[in-house]
Amino acid sequence: MRKKYLITAAVFLAIAVAFGVGISVSPGTFLIQDVPVGKKFDISEKVGYVIRIGRNSGAGVYVLTPRRPSEDGTKATGFYDFPDPSWFHLQRDTLSLAADSTSYTKMWLELPDDPSLYNRHFLLGVDVSPTLESTKGMIAVGAYLLYRFETEPKEGVVPELPAGEMAFVPSVVEFDSLGRRANVSRTLKLFRGGEVKTRVKLYRLDPESEVAKYTILLTPGYRRAPEGIVLFPDQITIDPKEGGKLFVQVAYDKPPKHKHLEEIIIAESQFGEKAFLRVHINLK
Known part of the structure; x- marks a missing residue:
């Protein structure tokens, strides 16, 4: 959606x-x-x-x-x-x-x-x-x-990025028409401009941080997803040509209170650069 x-x-x-x-x-x-x-x-x-x-x-x-x-x-x-x-x-x-x-x-x-x-x-x-x-x-x-x-987000592209810049492909992952229980996953890639392999750590954007309040804001119409229902690796390695592959999984046994939820995942490279991914969860 x-x-x-x-x-x-x-x-x-x-x-x-x-x-x-x-x-x-x-x-x-x-x-x-x-x-x-x-x-x-x-x-x-x-x-x-x-x-x-x-x-x-x-x-x-x-x-x-x-x-x-x-x-x-x-x-x-x-x-x-x-x-x-x-x-x-x-x-x-x-x-x-x-x-x-x-x-x-x-x-x-x-x-x-x-x-x-x-x-x-x-x-x-x-x-x-x-x-x-x-x-x-x-x-x-x-x-x-x-x-x-x-x-706009788009799957399947291999971006040519300036050295030191990172981008998720796609930049928004959509999980649509989920029911009262869910256990679904998607794969995507993270790219970085440059010629060296790069270690990247992944973590949830703290909703109480200054960045969440003033810079990377929630998409209108969405509530922040409860912690723990969006799963992803805590680190990956980016190949300068192939990028780095990762999964995002949405799993819950009881339906969340809100039908439209968003998680924001931060990628931080070993050199300090940061990128972010939006994960949208849309219930039936």
Whole structure:
């Protein structure tokens, strides 16, 4: 059972401490799942998001620049740099604001038709900076937006990954139409870019962790699966060409309280890189 989902989090607010000059920018961060590969995905049309900037005094001109977050020292657990910021498009990359006004721009993605882009978790930064001309006599105030994208899952692909990046194939495992009892399993693979065999440990994402609360969020409509009903190995080895094979098993003797459950499995390599897998359990 796959649907288009949107997960949102915090709105970013930037305020200058001098001259009472401040801007607000939204959305400051979001997570969009099931981003299609090989065709245009209109974020503003599909999920209603636009980048909106407000200013509480004075006029200003702001330039919006998509960036790879790692170049600015920013990371998010389980997500890797958006491969090419030019795939993220803005209707306008320069916004002019009068005093006490707002301005906005629509946005969309165009990922190329590349099998390696399925099953991926990307992080994109958008720098919002005022032009020098619009900040004369004032402190320059900007913002930095962080957008997370999970591309659509697909079985059977062998991704070509940058060195040090990992990806599950598929990135979402579905167990559908389960009954009052269950004991079913699926096999999948974990890949890592690079030329060396890599040891990887696997563990359940702690639902009380900061990562679970703010970064790798639950899919809307799902509850977190009770601990112990989703089984998987605690470690595997990834071959640089073949990947690493693993199983995921769902087993229970009594039906869970909720019909739609999600488990999130973290893979952490011996070098510290992390990836995550979503396991969906859907009861009849």
